[in-house]
Amino acid sequence: MTKILVNLYKHAEGDLETIQSIIIKYSKDEISENRMIDELLEVYKFNGHAIGFYISNQIVKAGFRKEMINTFYNPYEFYQLYNLAAI
Secondary structure (H helix, E strand, O other): OHHHHHHHHHOHHHHHHHHHHHHHHHHOOOOOHHHHHHHHHHHOHHHHHHHHHHHHHHHHHOOOHHHHHHOOOOHHHHHHHHHHHHO
16 A cells, blocks of 8 residues: 555656646536546545645645645645645
8 A cells, every 4th residue: 555655646746737637628628527527536546645745745845834734724725835836
């Protein structure tokens, strides 16, 4: 189990790119909502925890630990902080 999660963590950056691509395809009406959900579920292994750990680590490395803790209840803020960290 540990090896699987570590491997998913190592691939989280690519998985985030895949998620973005899926959402863009849906926003351009290139795929249906059901297809989008199916494709996203293929990426979200273990409920997306490895991706979340990766995002959290990037946020902390960028110096936004306090902001992350203060807004942990809001997924939108979490992704906003990740976007800031990615810059």
